[in-house]
Amino acid sequence: xxxxxxxxxxxxxxxGRALLTFWRGRNAVDIAALLxxxxxxxxxxxxxxxxxxxxxxxVFSYLPGPTxxxxxxxxxxxxxxxxxxxxxxxxxxxxxxELPANLVxxxxxxxxPQRRMAVNALxxxxxxxxxxxxxxxxxxxxxxxxxxxxxxxxxxxxxxKETIYTCYVLDCRRLLGTVSAKDLLTAAxxxxxxxxMTADVISVGTLTDxxxxxxxxxxYDLLALPVLDGEARMVGIVTVDDxxxxxxxETTEDLSIMAAVTPDEKPYFAASAWEHARHRILWLLILMxxxxxxxxxxxxxxxxxxxxxxxxxxxxxLMDTGxxxxxQSATLVIRGLALDEIQxxxxxxxxxxxxxxxxxxxxxxxxxxxxxxxxxxxxAAIALVISLxxxxxxxxxxxxxxxxxIAARQLRMDPAIxxxxxxxxxxxxxxxxxYFQAATAFLPLSV
Amino acid sequence: xxxxxxxxxxxxxxxGRALLTFWRGRNAVDIAALLxxxxxxxxxxxxxxxxxxxxxxxVFSYLPGPTxxxxxxxxxxxxxxxxxxxxxxxxxxxxxxELPANLVxxxxxxxxPQRRMAVNALxxxxxxxxxxxxxxxxxxxxxxxxxxxxxxxxxxxxxxKETIYTCYVLDCRRLLGTVSAKDLLTAAxxxxxxxxMTADVISVGTLTDxxxxxxxxxxYDLLALPVLDGEARMVGIVTVDDxxxxxxxETTEDLSIMAAVTPDEKPYFAASAWEHARHRILWLLILMxxxxxxxxxxxxxxxxxxxxxxxxxxxxxLMDTGxxxxxQSATLVIRGLALDEIQxxxxxxxxxxxxxxxxxxxxxxxxxxxxxxxxxxxxAAIALVISLxxxxxxxxxxxxxxxxxIAARQLRMDPAIxxxxxxxxxxxxxxxxxYFQAATAFLPLSV
Numbered sequence: 076x077x078x079x080x081x082x083x084x085x086x087x088x089x090x091g092r093a094l095l096t097f098w099r100g101r102n103a104v105d106i107a108a109l110l111x112x113x114x115x116x117x118x119x120x121x122x123x124x125x126x127x128x129x130x131x132x133x134v135f136s137y138l139p140g141p142t143x144x145x146x147x148x149x150x151x152x153x154x155x156x157x158x159x160x161x162x163x164x165x166x167x168x169x170x171x172x173e174l175p176a177n178l179v180x181x182x183x184x185x186x187x188p189q190r191r192m193a194v195n196a197l198x199x200x201x202x203x204x205x206x207x208x209x210x211x212x213x214x215x216x217x218x219x220x221x222x223x224x225x226x227x228x229x230x231x232x233x234x235x236k237e238t239i240y241t242c243y244v245l246d247c248r249r250l251l252g253t254v255s256a257k258d259l260l261t262a263a264x265x266x267x268x269x270x271x272m273t274a275d276v277i278s279v280g281t282l283t284d285x286x287x288x289x290x291x292x293x294x295y296d297l298l299a300l301p302v303l304d305g306e307a308r309m310v311g312i313v314t315v316d317d318x319x320x321x322x323x324x325e326t327t328e329d330l331s332i333m334a335a336v337t338p339d340e341k342p343y344f345a346a347s348a349w350e351h352a353r354h355r356i357l358w359l360l361i362l363m364x365x366x367x368x369x370x371x372x373x374x375x376x377x378x379x380x381x382x383x384x385x386x387x388x389x390x391x392x393l394m395d396t397g398x399x400x401x402x403q404s405a406t407l408v409i410r411g412l413a414l415d416e417i418q419x420x421x422x423x424x425x426x427x428x429x430x431x432x433x434x435x436x437x438x439x440x441x442x443x444x445x446x447x448x449x450x451x452x453x454x455a456a457i458a459l460v461i462s463l464x465x466x467x468x469x470x471x472x473x474x475x476x477x478x479x480x481i482a483a484r485q486l487r488m489d490p491a492i493x494x495x496x497x498x499x500x501x502x503x504x505x506x507x508x509x510y511f512q513a514a515t516a517f518l519p520l521s522v
Numbered sequence: 523x524x525x526x527x528x529x530x531x532x533x534x535x536x537x538g539r540a541l542l543t544f545w546r547g548r549n550a551v552d553i554a555a556l557l558x559x560x561x562x563x564x565x566x567x568x569x570x571x572x573x574x575x576x577x578x579x580x581v582f583s584y585l586p587g588p589t590x591x592x593x594x595x596x597x598x599x600x601x602x603x604x605x606x607x608x609x610x611x612x613x614x615x616x617x618x619x620e621l622p623a624n625l626v627x628x629x630x631x632x633x634x635p636q637r638r639m640a641v642n643a644l645x646x647x648x649x650x651x652x653x654x655x656x657x658x659x660x661x662x663x664x665x666x667x668x669x670x671x672x673x674x675x676x677x678x679x680x681x682x683k684e685t686i687y688t689c690y691v692l693d694c695r696r697l698l699g700t701v702s703a704k705d706l707l708t709a710a711x712x713x714x715x716x717x718x719m720t721a722d723v724i725s726v727g728t729l730t731d732x733x734x735x736x737x738x739x740x741x742y743d744l745l746a747l748p749v750l751d752g753e754a755r756m757v758g759i760v761t762v763d764d765x766x767x768x769x770x771x772e773t774t775e776d777l778s779i780m781a782a783v784t785p786d787e788k789p790y791f792a793a794s795a796w797e798h799a800r801h802r803i804l805w806l807l808i809l810m811x812x813x814x815x816x817x818x819x820x821x822x823x824x825x826x827x828x829x830x831x832x833x834x835x836x837x838x839x840l841m842d843t844g845x846x847x848x849x850q851s852a853t854l855v856i857r858g859l860a861l862d863e864i865q866x867x868x869x870x871x872x873x874x875x876x877x878x879x880x881x882x883x884x885x886x887x888x889x890x891x892x893x894x895x896x897x898x899x900x901x902a903a904i905a906l907v908i909s910l911x912x913x914x915x916x917x918x919x920x921x922x923x924x925x926x927x928i929a930a931r932q933l934r935m936d937p938a939i940x941x942x943x944x945x946x947x948x949x950x951x952x953x954x955x956x957y958f959q960a961a962t963a964f965l966p967l968s969v
Contacts, residue, residue, distance in 0.1 A: 298745070319765075336850050343857075359850075363891060390820075396813070416791065
């Protein structure tokens with residue numbers, strides 16, 4: 076990293092030459108972080124203006140949406156057009172997506188008609204689709220091209236570095252195969268691309284889920300994944316760096332949902348306390364009101380509680396163990412579904428495995444706890460009731476925990492919803508019911 | 523995907539030519555999946571032997587460890603040596619790591635001394651380090667090389683595709699800068715590499731955490747990240763495909779830990795019920811016994827419970843809400859720490875934010891629940907006690923939930939331990955204590 080104060084000092088001194096020297100060779104990610112750390116909007120714009128043209132677009136693409144919008148507002152039409160034209164198409168689309176409507180109009184008015192069309196096409200794909208994260212910029216070759224022509228094509232294209240290393244062989248926009256830059260570099264100059272290409276190409280459709288596309292790219296160790304439209308014409312590629320971002324975002328989203336938080340793209344500190352509260356209250360309310368079902372089950376056993384108040388002392392242990400067992404199973408199944416290790420059709424296999432696991436686990440827990448209770452209270456009947464309730468609770472929890480995420484996937488809902496909080500609430504009611512039924516059956520509870 | 527039965531049929535017919543034609547152009551990932559689906563070990567080996575030599579090593583590297591070991595056992599020394607020499611060095615090291623000791627000796631005896639040294643060096647890096655996931659195979663150039671010489675070097679190297687696109691300019695093994703294959707392709711043939719290279723290079727040490735290395739690669743959109751040893755000499759690169767695998771594995775590991783499951787590298791179905799049980803019992807036992815603390819707090823209030831058994835009915839709601847609030851905060855902080863959005867030094871900022879959030883959230887929950895209880899039971903005192911307890915529980919849970927993960931990171935433990943299960947258990951005791959204290963203070967509980 077480098078010194079913000081030094082930059083601001085150079086800016087103060089209007090030392091344009093020193094600034095240019097300073098920027099050369101620095102990478103865009105760090106410069107964007109530096110810009111972001113400049114508090115004053117006017118100063119931020121002034122620093123941005125000192126960037127060399129080729130670097131400016133790159134840096135801009137790494138800035139968060141709100142900063143992009145603020146900068147854009149301070150630019151004259153000419154500046155805005157230069158910047159917009161220098162952005163890669165996918166970054167240009169991302170930029171527009173974050174912009175208020177009046178600025179979108181201003182930006183698109185200054186853009187060339189071709190560019191406007193290309194960006195609009197990108198913006199038309201539904202969010203969460205492969206189309207929405209692809210870039211239409213890729214190297215396309217004809218099957219009859221020679222290696223020399225192919226290398227010339229690569230040299231001429233001014234696009235992303237990572238997108239030139241896989242070239243796509245197209246015939247009337249249909250994808251015939253791929254050739255890597257390495258294949259081209261190591262082949263004879265007059266060989267035909269047709270003879271070098273790999274025909275077994277992994278591809279996705281524009282409407283494929285973006286996470287599925289990213290996982291496919293990861294599975295096959297690709298640098299880019301071709302995207303085809305409804306008529307099997309190649310319209311773009313998803314690059315590996317964007318795929319990593321997709322996987323990271325989807326993981327964060329899943330983790331939030333699994334903790335009963337409405338997902339938010341903003342980093343932790345970027346969201347205000349109000350926003351955080353808004354994303355957490357709804358699920359807490361739903362879960363809180365669901366928990367009252369467990370409460371009303373308990374009220375049915377008030378007599379038993381009055382007779383043996385000690386019964387209540389084991390409730391937290393039973394409920395917590397049930398919740399923990401359920402969320403263990405739910406988490407493993409949710410992850411298995413996300414990684415495609417578990418398919419919905421595997422439901423019987425999963426249930427069988429979880430049932431076997433719950434027998435082993437519950438036996439161990441019941442033995443440990445039964446022994447502890449017997450030693451502490453010298454009451455075999457209570458020890459037995461607790462142990463039996465524990466076994467039934469663990470089995471119930473593991474089954475509920477493994478079935479609900481699969482059911483959610485089957486119903487085209489996000490399996491992550493069926494995680495710890497909801498499972499715990501559901502399992503609590505079952506644990507309480509099992510426990511008090513066992514207690515009233517086996518213990519002398521008349522007052 | 524393609525037909526397993528067809529392959530087995532061709533094998534039966536000893537139709538080697540048809541098999542070879544069949545394999546050509548198929549990708550290694552799918553062939554590995556096909557091999558893995560062949561149940562019979564002898565048949566598996568027979569199918570593997572029909573693969574063309576160049577493809578065989580690639581396919582082998584995509585097979586799971588146990589399958590690799592089984593195949594290796596069925597090979598003669600000569601076969602084993604051919605295979606081992608054809609593997610990329612990082613794949614060779616991964617292969618050895620999964621092998622029983624007697625097979626390791628056999629493999630290393632057949633390998634060339636140079637290869638043995640290189641693989642041993644890789645195996646000596648601690649697991650979880652950047653050194654353990656890097657490959658020592660990369661393209662190195664001298665600063666005085668011309669572009670023509672550099673392109674020749676690329677052509678000569680027979681290594682991974684993704685590793686030739688960034689070339690490293692070294693002087694006595696010190697890293698001076700990087701040049702991309704694209705820079706070389708677009709530059710004049712007699713230009714010097716020194717004048718093209720980027721000197722501002724992102725790198726890590728061999729002992730850097732592998733997840734930190736992968737996140738760095740993702741942050742800077744790199745295809746490979748150079749790894750330096752303790753004396754700042756470049757010893758390898760972490761490639762983007764390995765970085766994605768690292769991030770996926772680390773996420774799975776975090777999710778397991780957050781659900782109180784000891785992490786296991788095996789996919790869900792690959793682990794037996796016993797293994798699953800073993801990975802879940804320890805934490806369940808610890809948490810179960812911790813929950814008895816909450817139980818013993820409850821026994822202190824047996825008189826209150828006998829007097830007003832209805833009190834018990836609100837326990838599940840209070841405990842669940844506390845657990846949910848705590849795990850919301852804990853999950854967001856754990857993810858923030860993993861993504862470097864939150865640093866341990868931010869602890870005061872986090873506490874302030876969570877405190878503000880908990881005031882808003884608890885006010886809403888207490889209002890909703892107080893009203894419900896008042897309407898249901900027409901008892902203002904109970905409604906007030908519950909609402910006050912709820913406010914205090916939410917505040918306590920959010921603070922415990924946000925502080926513990928940061929404390930864990932500070933103590934060099936994995937913050938993921940401080941997730942829902944442990945937080946719930948801790949918060950339960952607090953919730954019960956707060957609730958019964960409020961009840962005994964505000965309600966007429968004498969029998």
